[in-house]
Amino acid sequence: MGGNLVESMIGAVVLAVAGAFLYIAYTTTNVGSASGYELQARFDRVGGLSLGADVRISGIKIGTVTGQRLDPQSYQAVVRFTVDKSLEISTDSFAKITSDGLLGDTYVELQPGGLDEYLSDGEEVYDTQGPIDLFGLISKAVYSGDPASSSEE
Structure with missing residues (x-):
């Protein structure tokens, strides 16, 4: 029975720390405020x-x-x-x-x-x-020098 009490206390501490973390994150990132x-x-x-x-x-x-x-x-x-x-x-x-x-x-x-x-x-x-579109620009740069399109005689 003593083990269950210790596990419950540790769980309560973990939940309290997680709640504090969420509160701090919410207040410092201005997630809830869309004023203006x-x-x-x-x-x-x-x-x-x-x-x-x-x-x-x-x-x-x-x-x-x-x-x-x-x-x-x-x-x-x-x-x-x-x-x-x-x-x-x-x-x-x-x-x-x-x-x-x-x-x-x-x-x-x-x-x-x-x-x-x-x-x-x-x-x-x-x-x-x-x-x-960075990938589109890179693609154009890579394929613009296509050797099959140039003719060498």
Whole structure:
């Protein structure tokens, strides 16, 4: 009977430590907060962009991707994201999907424009660029020098 008590106490300690870890992870990563105003942008493709991905300006997180859907008329991906309410994003800003290196996380990078007109809640960033297809570029480079296509006489 004493062994069961010890095992139960160890289990309770493990659960308490796991709960503390989850609480710390939740509060430090801002998972639950999507405060700010919502914008959207259209892309030809989104690559590995996922819900909860960062929205950054100059490498600093200023928002979070909150939704993705396919526009049935244009077949473009419509990405919704929040932006910190203390920031004003001008109407001529540029949005692109990029990553932290070859194997890094995919995120939306905003490059602010210079106009004095600003986007408000629900508006769209029109100037966009999808992710670069690195494997497609490598494939083109490798197969562009195909010896079978050149003629030697």
